[in-house]
Amino acid sequence: MTDYKTITFEQKGRVALVTLNRPDALNALNAEVMREVVDCFAAIDRNKDIAVSVLTGAGRAFAAGADIKEMQPQSFSDMYVEDYFAGWDRFAASRKPVIAAVNGFALGGGCELAMMCDLIIASDKAKFGQPEIKLGVTPGMGGSIRLTKAVGKAKAMDLVLTGRMIDADEADKMGLVSRVVPHDTLLETALGVANEIAGFSIPSLMAAKEMVARALELPITEGVKFERRLFQGLFGTADQKEGMSAFSEKRAPVFRDA
């Protein structure tokens, strides 16, 4: 699980730290990065000791997009038959919470990757954008839908049609990010939030992630029903008994992820 070439993986207690590590290419997302990220997060989902992950980038970028040099020579049939980018759907379907700690450029596929995560904590030096229009293409890793759901049509059209870059403050005002923090405190803050989340019961974290993710896809009545079934299901866990008993007994709960 640790033998990667384009990413690094560290486990810090119940938190995984995954770093995109092609700093010379501003962490451009080529097929190898995609394979390694998908493999790493599948392993994290299987690892009973990890509750939550932080995804960040080495150097100046979170990720400056899909790898333009890798894509440039490809034909329609290359892209279509291979279903280029399909691996990212598997990352987006990760079942445990993922925090994007956006340390710099999050452009094109980099912005789309951040939006696949559950929280986006941005450095005050982060830059976001969907510049694909400048390359004669469009977003291709889910940006048109995830960005529009996140910020609404007016702002999404502004970014997708002009390709302009925005700073963390503008991204925050749009509702694209969860929090903006001083650059030097980014990783510490992201790991702090991750540790706070990791103190909760994994089944309830997974259910919470699943219901909020489904909320973006379902009509309200269906979403409310889906939430209720998952909520009711948690009454089959020991951690629900423990959490509620601990509240009544005025003590901290001891969760067992069961």
Ligand code: CAA
């Ligand atoms: N793909 C491949 N290589 C990239 C890259 C990318 N997306 N972004 C940066 N790089 C490489 C550069 O080619 C350069 O490599 P060399 O040193 O070998 O020349 C290196 O990273 C450093 O980049 P710059 O010299 O350009 O750094 P800069 O500070 O002058 O500019 C930048 C930074 C504004 C982010 C600029 O690199 C840039 O515009 N990058 C491309 C951004 C982009 O268009 N992203 C969208 C890609 S398409 C996409 O993502 C499709 C999708 O929807 C999934």
